[in-house]
Amino acid sequence: MDIARFFLLLATMLVTAKVLGEAAERIGQPAVLGELVAGVLLGGSVLGVVPATGPTAQLVHVFAELGVLLLLFEIGLETDLKEMFRAGPASLAVATVGVVLPFALGYVYWALLPHPAVPTADLATAGIFIGATLTATSVGITARVLSDLGRMSTPEARIIIGAAVIDDVLGLVILSVVSGLAAGAAVTVLGIVRTFAVAVGFLVAAVLIGRFVMPRLFDIIVRMRTRNVLIVFSVAFALGLASLASLAGSALIIGAFAAGIILSGTNQFDTIEQEVRPVGSIVAPIFFVSVGASVNLGLLNPATAESRATLGVAGALIVIAILGKLAAGWGAPWARFRRLIVGVGMVPRGEVGLIFADIGRRSGVLPDQVFGAVLLMVMVTTFVVPPALKTLFSRVDTGE
Amino acid sequence: MDIARFFLLLATMLVTAKVLGEAAERIGQPAVLGELVAGVLLGGSVLGVVPATGPTAQLVHVFAELGVLLLLFEIGLETDLKEMFRAGPASLAVATVGVVLPFALGYVYWALLPHPAVPTADLATAGIFIGATLTATSVGITARVLSDLGRMSTPEARIIIGAAVIDDVLGLVILSVVSGLAAGAAVTVLGIVRTFAVAVGFLVAAVLIGRFVMPRLFDIIVRMRTRNVLIVFSVAFALGLASLASLAGSALIIGAFAAGIILSGTNQFDTIEQEVRPVGSIVAPIFFVSVGASVNLGLLNPATAESRATLGVAGALIVIAILGKLAAGWGAPWARFRRLIVGVGMVPRGEVGLIFADIGRRSGVLPDQVFGAVLLMVMVTTFVVPPALKTLFSRVDTGE
Numbered sequence: 001m002d003i004a005r006f007f008l009l010l011a012t013m014l015v016t017a018k019v020l021g022e023a024a025e026r027i028g029q030p031a032v033l034g035e036l037v038a039g040v041l042l043g044g045s046v047l048g049v050v051p052a053t054g055p056t057a058q059l060v061h062v063f064a065e066l067g068v069l070l071l072l073f074e075i076g077l078e079t080d081l082k083e084m085f086r087a088g089p090a091s092l093a094v095a096t097v098g099v100v101l102p103f104a105l106g107y108v109y110w111a112l113l114p115h116p117a118v119p120t121a122d123l124a125t126a127g128i129f130i131g132a133t134l135t136a137t138s139v140g141i142t143a144r145v146l147s148d149l150g151r152m153s154t155p156e157a158r159i160i161i162g163a164a165v166i167d168d169v170l171g172l173v174i175l176s177v178v179s180g181l182a183a184g185a186a187v188t189v190l191g192i193v194r195t196f197a198v199a200v201g202f203l204v205a206a207v208l209i210g211r212f213v214m215p216r217l218f219d220i221i222v223r224m225r226t227r228n229v230l231i232v233f234s235v236a237f238a239l240g241l242a243s244l245a246s247l248a249g250s251a252l253i254i255g256a257f258a259a260g261i262i263l264s265g266t267n268q269f270d271t272i273e274q275e276v277r278p279v280g281s282i283v284a285p286i287f288f289v290s291v292g293a294s295v296n297l298g299l300l301n302p303a304t305a306e307s308r309a310t311l312g313v314a315g316a317l318i319v320i321a322i323l324g325k326l327a328a329g330w331g332a333p334w335a336r337f338r339r340l341i342v343g344v345g346m347v348p349r350g351e352v353g354l355i356f357a358d359i360g361r362r363s364g365v366l367p368d369q370v371f372g373a374v375l376l377m378v379m380v381t382t383f384v385v386p387p388a389l390k391t392l393f394s395r396v397d398t399g400e
Numbered sequence: 401m402d403i404a405r406f407f408l409l410l411a412t413m414l415v416t417a418k419v420l421g422e423a424a425e426r427i428g429q430p431a432v433l434g435e436l437v438a439g440v441l442l443g444g445s446v447l448g449v450v451p452a453t454g455p456t457a458q459l460v461h462v463f464a465e466l467g468v469l470l471l472l473f474e475i476g477l478e479t480d481l482k483e484m485f486r487a488g489p490a491s492l493a494v495a496t497v498g499v500v501l502p503f504a505l506g507y508v509y510w511a512l513l514p515h516p517a518v519p520t521a522d523l524a525t526a527g528i529f530i531g532a533t534l535t536a537t538s539v540g541i542t543a544r545v546l547s548d549l550g551r552m553s554t555p556e557a558r559i560i561i562g563a564a565v566i567d568d569v570l571g572l573v574i575l576s577v578v579s580g581l582a583a584g585a586a587v588t589v590l591g592i593v594r595t596f597a598v599a600v601g602f603l604v605a606a607v608l609i610g611r612f613v614m615p616r617l618f619d620i621i622v623r624m625r626t627r628n629v630l631i632v633f634s635v636a637f638a639l640g641l642a643s644l645a646s647l648a649g650s651a652l653i654i655g656a657f658a659a660g661i662i663l664s665g666t667n668q669f670d671t672i673e674q675e676v677r678p679v680g681s682i683v684a685p686i687f688f689v690s691v692g693a694s695v696n697l698g699l700l701n702p703a704t705a706e707s708r709a710t711l712g713v714a715g716a717l718i719v720i721a722i723l724g725k726l727a728a729g730w731g732a733p734w735a736r737f738r739r740l741i742v743g744v745g746m747v748p749r750g751e752v753g754l755i756f757a758d759i760g761r762r763s764g765v766l767p768d769q770v771f772g773a774v775l776l777m778v779m780v781t782t783f784v785v786p787p788a789l790k791t792l793f794s795r796v797d798t799g800e
Contacts, residue, residue, distance in 0.1 A: 004646035228681035240411035246404035281628035
């Protein structure tokens, strides 16, 4: 692996992301849309600058994970725990509807309806996989759009972020189920409950203990004589808690989010937020460009019968993906917020859906065409949301 | 490769570096000494937390390179080009003496004196390799010590940094010679001149063109609407120029240093410096901990005849390494500066010396014991300088 070439690739990704992000803003769209398009341009479909496999791809993946980790850490820092608790029941209801409905629709669509163009070995198992890919919201994309639009402190944003984090916890449970199915193992209720308990338990325990311990620890750290202690300890804490979350069976980004919530309770959180921003701004674009680079434009070519079948399945999945999450906006009828905005905010599917689809393809449960359709579904749900949210918030401002 | 475990390793390296850096400051030493000790503790000699080989080691290496790259970028940003030019002739003289003298002494010591305990195939070639390992100053270590002590703006610091950068250019020329020797190729004067011209030419051309183009470009960039453009474009420029330097046959850190010098001429350089600091503070400790982790304490065990021979050779190399660079402090008799401080500042040898030694070992020119001795020489020269510079600067303050 050539370090000089890798650094040149990082520089290229950063410059392209910022230039197209600026272009997106100039035509009235969120910058993240430009960063995603930058990824499509640099990815295998067009220029092939960002490799999809090999050692360099793995390195890019590490930096992308670091990017989404620091992004969730920043979101955690900006989160007001009390308001999050107040939004909690609504977030939980939105998340539950937004997981159950797309899952059920996806299962019914595949397992119970006929698909003459796509032969499938085990319709019921494939149906569960397809349902699973439709569940998890990509909190990274939505949070970035909300942040680009300066709407992170709206009630809608709080409900969306809360629901997206709950989605990730539910996603872990679903992941354990589909991994078990793919491995041919019997999936027990006890196993599902255990996965759920670990994911929720880690988050709750970390925040409870952390909110008590860390403010005291940071009051000591801030008295240290060495320079840059605050930023280094903060990032180390985010990295450490994210790793522990992952090793305990939860997810990296949940640990990073918890780390942010915990440090938002320190007396130094203003300085921390200010110094984390430049660090995050260097790695976060790598995540969005990577997401864009994984897009395969070749799937959109309707020349062959096979890709027409893929496009047909993708169309159905996209409808389910969008309607299922839009409906989630109406999942908490007692709470007061703009339901359409919350519904749209939950639409983007990200890497979690792709992970499910990939497990399904590798274990032979999902045919290649279905995998391609899932990819298309992730692409479309990711790309339609930034302009849609922008338009919806503009309407709020003009009082429509 | 497990990303969660890698992030946990990064967190461990960062926390250990800062805690031992603080301990070093509390006992009156520069923080970087503590970070190096943190590396020794985490490295293979003691705890074995930082691996020496394998995919995780390569990842750590990428982050360490990023750390030293951003460090040199920051040093470049703080460099006043006019004062650097004024110090130029003195730096050149110091660098030349500090390269020629240790090289000549190292060659004479190995090629012309008897070494009954260490059989060597080709004494003359081995002598050239040993001389080469004694030449290059580790600008990263010295700059960090000067910065820890708050002495970056002294005349001595300017001469040291300038000379250390020239050392790296000369080191590239020597590298091309020793690589040629190791491959058994004929080393031509034309080849040496070409390597030298590329290394110097890149630096001069980049700074000349960059100082004209970049201030104008950054005046445009700063008017962009997307957030964080300044820090992202600055870091991308540093990464890009470092890569281009390396691909053009110069070195990563020379390109990064040039990028810093170029951006120090922009109207936004205050903001750039302020935002680069948190980014650098996260990756630079990874470099210093890595350097510490490469230390093999087993070499210090005098139980076997073989390691006694290694210790003997190491003792001679350490004397040559220190005396040769101390003498360099007197290399510019016309200029006014504290010669002992400059001499001591040039003493640390870093990764460049190790690269030479590694090429020599792998091609069979250097016996294993000599490689061990070079490792010891690098360790000792790196660890003695921080306390020595601290003491010398304190004496200046008290007027001794």
